Amino acid sequence: MESLHTLLDPRHPDVRIECSMARAEYALRAATMAQAEQLAAIHETLVEARAFPEIFVGPSAGSTQDAVAFAERAAVADLAVRLGLAEQTVRAQAEQARVLRLCAPRVxxxxxxxxxxxANARVVAELAATLPEAAWKPFEDAILEAAAVLATARFRARARSARERVQPQEAAALHRITAQERRVWVDHDIDGMSWLTAYLPSAVAQRATAHIDRSAASLLRAADETRTLAQLRADVAGDLLAGVLGSAAPHVGVSVGVLVPVLTLLGGDQPATLEGYGPIDAATAREMAGHAPSFFRILTDPISGTVLDVDRSTYRVPADLKRWLELRDQTCAFSGCGRRARDCDVDHTIDWAFGGTTSADNLAHLCRHHHRLKHHSRWTAEHGAGGMTWTSPTGAQARPDPPPPF
Structure with a gap:
């Protein structure tokens, strides 16, 4: 057994690794504090510029509205030059600080x-800015703890869901208004490439994405296929939009989950959960559950959230369990990983060979990378009531990410 002196010896690899990790943690905290200080300083500079425009536009300009506006522009440009940032970035950071101080002071x-x-603070600012004053505190209450512990991809989904739930306006009416802004646009890039972006209702976007994924996966199975899955997804999307794919295109069944409280189907207002997105309004959920055959339904008790029934019209029982697990997990169960559950492996937390059962409390979705990590490294996982607790090879523990709200 190694002595304490040996374990504390800086020449020992365990000590060096622990020190390096501690340095990384300290540096991250310091960088975060520095980023916050930068935003605060930018915001305060622009406040001062508006209060004392003469500093930036000269005393002869006075304090007219034009003078204040030009003083702010001058201050923004000054900061941009000093910090090596675009002026748009300076304005965005000033606005982020303003919104956080006003709408989410604890964050x-x-x-x-x-x-x-x-990155999480930026998400809070983006979403809080869209809410009326009455919703600021409920929104901050809902996301405060998660903002400190969740990775940004997971936190963005959580914060978006919280924003939907505290929004005082009627969800269906908001959706109808926002849906009027749906559009498609192109941003041209270099080397003859462009970004094609579509702003769509979430239900449409999820079904379209699922169709693209399944079609690409079908093509990938061809013996002579040399393209990667990412390339195939892009080619399928482009061909569909360009009208190239016709009757020769592979026919692929698509399903997207929607978790619907049973009283919502009966006319209630409790929101449902769209797989891969989050809460949707009750009217949309009823339409999807009642009229869209490519959606399957999982009914839940309106009080306890307990699963009451799973559609079994097209799948055997193991497939139904996998459907439920996809909706339960939403993403890879490794802390902070945002890969969608439908693109992950279903893993036995306790290996089947060592007595693990094929049951919901011993199954979790892991992306291929984290699945391999679990089996080929000293990372370990424990499946508890609150989710997966991961322990790193150096003894650090990652608490379970809070489950997605239903």
Missing amino acids: WSAFRAGEVPA
Whole structure:
């Protein structure tokens, strides 16, 4: 057994690794605090510029509306030059600080203390800015803890769901208004390439994505196929939009899950959960559950959330269990991983060979990378009531990410 002196010896690899990890953690916290300080300083500079425009436009300009506006522009340009940033970025960071200080002061304080990552603080600012004043505190209450512990991809989904739930306006009416803004646009890039973007209702976007994924996977199975899955997805999407794919295109069945409280189907207003997106309004959920054959339904008790029934019209029982697991997990069960559950492997937390059962409390979705990590490294996982607890090879523990709200 190694002595304490040996274990504390800086020449020992365990000590060096632990020190390096501690340095990385300290540097991240310091960088977060520095980022928050930068935003605060930018915001305060522009406040001062508006209060004392003469500093930026000269005393002869006075304090007219034009003078204040030009002083702010001058201050933005000044900061952009000093910081090596685009002026648009300076304005965006000033607005982020303003919104956080006004709408989410506890998140702002935690951000300045290095406890909330800069990316998560930016998500809070983006979403809080779309809410009326009455919803600011409920929104912050709902996301404060998650902002400090979730990776950004997972946190963005959680915060978006919280925003939908505290929005005081009627969800279906908001959806109808926002749906009027649906559009498609092109951003031209270099080397003869472009980005084609579509802003669509979530139900349409999820079904379209699922169709593209299944079609690409079908093509990938061809013996002579040399393209990657990512390339195939892009080619399928482009061909569909360009009208190239016709009757020769592979016919692929598509299903997207929607978790619907049973009283919602009977006319209630409780929101449903669209797989891969989050809460949707009751009217849309009823339409999807009642009229779209490519959607399957999982009915839940309106009080406890207990699963009451799973559609079994097209799948055997193991497939139904996998459907439920996809909706339960939403993403890879490794802490912070945002890969969709439908693109992951279903893993036995306790291996089948060692007595693990094929049951919901011993199954979880792991992306191929984290699946291999679990089996080929010293990372270990424990399946508990709150989710997966992961332990790293150096003893660090990652608590389960909070489950997605239903």
